[in-house]
Amino acid sequence: MKTYNLGIIGFGTVGAGVVATIQKNGELLARRTGVQLVITKVADLDIVSDRGVTLAPGVLGTDAMALIESPEVDVVVELVGGTTVARKFITEALKRGKPVVTANKALLATYGEELFTLARKHNTEIYFEASVGGGIPCIKALREGLVANRCQMIYGILNGTCNYILTRMEQEQADFAAVLQSATEAGYAEANPSMDVDGYDTAHKTAILASLVYGKWFKVDDVEVQGIRQVTLKDIDYAAHLGYRIKLLAVIKESGGRIQLGVHPSLIPGESQLGHVNGVYNAVWVRGDVSGTTMYYGRGAGRDATSSAVVADIMDIALNHLHGCPNRVSAFPTYPEYQGLMYSDEVVSRYYLRLQVADRPGVLARISGILGRYQISIASVTQHEVKLPAVPMVILTHQAREADMKQAISEISREDCVVQEPVLFHIEDLVAD
Amino acid sequence: MKTYNLGIIGFGTVGAGVVATIQKNGELLARRTGVQLVITKVADLDIVSDRGVTLAPGVLGTDAMALIESPEVDVVVELVGGTTVARKFITEALKRGKPVVTANKALLATYGEELFTLARKHNTEIYFEASVGGGIPCIKALREGLVANRCQMIYGILNGTCNYILTRMEQEQADFAAVLQSATEAGYAEANPSMDVDGYDTAHKTAILASLVYGKWFKVDDVEVQGIRQVTLKDIDYAAHLGYRIKLLAVIKESGGRIQLGVHPSLIPGESQLGHVNGVYNAVWVRGDVSGTTMYYGRGAGRDATSSAVVADIMDIALNHLHGCPNRVSAFPTYPEYQGLMYSDEVVSRYYLRLQVADRPGVLARISGILGRYQISIASVTQHEVKLPAVPMVILTHQAREADMKQAISEISREDCVVQEPVLFHIEDLVAD
Structure with a gap:
């Protein structure tokens, strides 16, 4: 049995979820893959709060740089979020040739090109399944499962908060403001919901998916963004009357070698698969030129679903490392196949x-x-x-x-x-x- | 640029589809992966019929054994189907240490243990994404994307012919016999439809999925099978009246370490994701203990969708080979985690x-x-x-x-x-x- 040592930066909800998942299913994982994952270091500024999981003595500390530099850490798992210290931590890890797993969509949509270029320079890698679609292995599907396809279009329901609000508006015949308020009180929406309801979170994920399938770096500024604040109960009812449902949709389309990127409240057929993605669930609907339509559905957020994706990434990197094949698949291959952006x-x-x-x-x-x-x-x-x-x-x-x-x-x-x-x-x- | 040489046995619909896909998207595949796939040999008893694709001179021949033995063939792609010659060809390839890609569910459900044991003995591998769910990368999702999960249950709509018949019965308010006849005339059902409508095809796929997620070999005889001949239009209408739709469902459930395997016409909620999988589409609905529910949807059969999966497998094997990491992930890991079958x-x-x-x-x-x-x-x-x-x-x-x-x-x-x-x-x- 081989072992592989993890350092986790950020011991919040997802960090604790990754620890819990490895503690719960680590033996099964080892039987499946031949690799025992070992949590050797966890760094967080708060080393006092109870997260419901127990770490071995000496594992938890406050010094993220010491974690990155530790010879006992084979892979750095970045779960602090944001685009400031997270960028620094990932950069420092990559410079030391250490692979990185992250769930940080804002960081990748903003600094992806810089970070992946750095990873390549140091012959190491970044995995990021949890950055889009939570527990749905959609990044792996697009990068590997559909590798033989030209991607003609992607529609994504990628923000659980928006989908939860739109679903409840429809089911309870309630206004946006009332549902947002109760969603905030129930913890389904952030105190400042702008990132979600104004569409920026979906735009980050749109940029990541488009960059992945078209081999070219797109940024969040390349995405035309419209949030859901304009959607009224009246609109939902008119749409239903006409056979449609309204979803906040990530739209990625290729036409004549150029790429359209948008996030819009959109009417989609009520009887479609995508029309039945409700509540906090996410889905990625993909049209490939060979596969035809495929769709990937599941929980877009949450401690456990996100942990499932993070641990799958850790295992992919562990297998690459232990089998001596880093960058066996290029996480973000770039190639001159597509010409650029289609203007709105x-x-x-x-x-x-x-x-x-x-x-x-x-x-x-x-x-x-x-x-x-x-x-x-x-x-x-x-x-x-x-x-x-x-x-x-x-x-x-x-x-x-x-x-x-x-x-x-x-x-x-x-x-x-x-x-x-x-x-x-x-x-x-x-x-x- | 590295090259990787394919030998394809079986130049029927799917074989020609694989050739067409590589001819169409081979350059893009090479840019994405660094690997140029080269079709060096194709073997079929019929070397005369036009398949709508052109092979280079000398590629097409009738001698499958010569293909397997050729030093110009790095991977053997078995697309003849059935459990007789296909078994022989795969065995001969594995004995020579050559990896195999197959779409042959009947063969894997019957001789899987023998073939995967042989592959391990010769330090080579078998990939089989196209054997379940056609163009849906569901095998990769279960094996890699959900690797951190205990699988609690799987529901699958895995036979396009049955789903097409049940969908048309509902939509056209027609009887089973009438729809089956017109499906046969239109080429959506085989002349002898028993394999499909009596549930055996779904049972093969059920056995493969269960073996994959539970690390134990299940055979088609382990699956309790009920086909769709008993489903009448009356049943579909009663179900609809009660809020359900009837689908032929593969059912895999774990309870107390034991596994229930069945194929049954089943009532599922009409408003569920799975309830909206219509026509020839397939879906795999999975409950993992960490990820929660995820679902994978797409075309379950057909030349192009199947080719998409076969070429993805070829690329996985090519990358393993060229990066020196065969068996980086065990295609069918076996481990003593689950105790066996639950009797019906x-x-x-x-x-x-x-x-x-x-x-x-x-x-x-x-x-x-x-x-x-x-x-x-x-x-x-x-x-x-x-x-x-x-x-x-x-x-x-x-x-x-x-x-x-x-x-x-x-x-x-x-x-x-x-x-x-x-x-x-x-x-x-x-x-x-």
Whole structure:
């Protein structure tokens, strides 16, 4: 039996989960792989709080640099999060030729190129399964399982907080603000929920997935981001009436060698697989040119699910090390296959447009006239009879250029009969391959 | 750039698909992995038919043994199927220390232990991603992505033909026989559909998945098998009325160290992820003790989807070989963690029971009396008013022991008021973790 020694930086929820998982299933892991994982060092500023797991004497300390430098540490597991000290710790580990496992999506989406270049320079490696999709082994699926495919598109439900909020809004017929508040109180949303509900967390994960499948570094700034604050219960109900559900969707598409990256509240068919991903669950839906559609579903966050992914990464690195094959698969291969980014104005999509309009004759004619001038064809219009001065009008379009749509919206919002800022979401029909 | 040489035995649909995939995406694969795959030999008895792909002169021949022995072949890709010559070819390859890729589930479910023992003896390996779930990288997910988990249960929709038939019966409100006939005419079912519709194909895949996750060899004879011929349109409609859909489900469950293996038409919640796996699509739903529930979805068969999996396996083996780490992960690790099989009589499940009963007073009292004597508790009864001498009665039970259920059914079927053989399916509630 071979042994492999871990140093874990960050003894919070996930750090304690990794320790608990190895303590619980370490023997089984060893029988499966021939490798016994040993937790030799854990570093955290807080060495007092009870995490519900017991470490051997001398394992827990406050000095992360000592952990990185220790000859008793074969792999550094970075679980502190953030982009400051985490970057430093990973850099110092890589400079010493030590492999790194991280769950840090913000760091990879921001400094991925720098860190992977450094890893290559020192002939070591970074694994990051837990950075996207929590316990779902989707990074491994994309990098290895689908290696024979050109990736045509990916749709991802990648933020559990947003999906939980949208699911509860629908199931309880409740408003965004009310659900957000109760989610915060229940611990399902952060005190400052902006990273989640404004779409940035999903954008980080979008950049990581796109970089992985297209062999080119994309950053979070390359992703067009729209959060879920604009989604009202009315929108969810209109969508349901039309056979759709609204999800915050990561959208990655390749067309003519260029890549479209977006995060948008999107209408997807209610009867689709992706339409049934509810609550805190995540999913990655992938269209490969050979495999056709595959989908990967599971818990996107949480102590245990994340630990499952972190330990799988540790084992991959341990096997590489003990079998003398570091970088057997390049974690982030880069190659000149794709040309770059598609700008959002060039994007072609179907759209959901909700307007609040004056209830008087000629309104639909004016609005449809503007859309028509921009070559935007209407698929359906919904306007229910309401005895109010202003009423909602919901328009679904056929495929249209985003640049045209933006100009049309700009004109529409200047119309007297339009009494609120128009709301615009994408429609993704997930057409069967 | 390193090169790796393939010999493909079997130039049928999948063999031609593998060739097409490597011709189409070989350059991209090489950029991603540093390995150029080269098709040096293809063997088939038919070297005349057009497969829509062009091989270099001298590559195609009829002599499989010459291919296996050729120094120009680094890996043998077995795509002939069946359990006779395929077994011989794989054995001869392994004896020469050559790794093997196969999509042959019948062979692995029957001779897996023999072949993997031989591979170990000769320090070489067998990869088999395409044997279960077609283009879905589910073997890799179970073996590597979920390596840190004890597998608590697996539900699989693993046979595209059955799922296609059940989906069409529901969508078109058509009978089994009519749908099977049109599926056969359209090429979605074999001329002899028994392997599929009687559940044996699913049983082969069940045995492979169970062997993989429990480190112990299970055979197809260890799997309790029930096919879909008994499923009528009436059952599908009753299930729908009660909030369920009927799928042919592979069921693998661990309890107290023992393993339950079954293939049954099963009622699963209509709103679940698995309930929305339609048509020829497959899915593997896994409950790990750390990851919680994950699910893997995609095309379960077909030239391209299968090729995607075969080429991923070839690349894994090529990387192992070129990085000098054969058997870096044990394809089928065996270890003494689990005790063996749970016999079907010990199984505990909920049940769907459909009886055809005489429409007269006291029938329900007699039947519920028999169930009660065997400690089987009724969850719901459906009996619609029909003006006929005999009417259907549908009973859903709470959890009950299969042994009790079988005895109760035996008594029930002897009752005068029961005019047809009772129909019994399992109910799997896929309770959220």
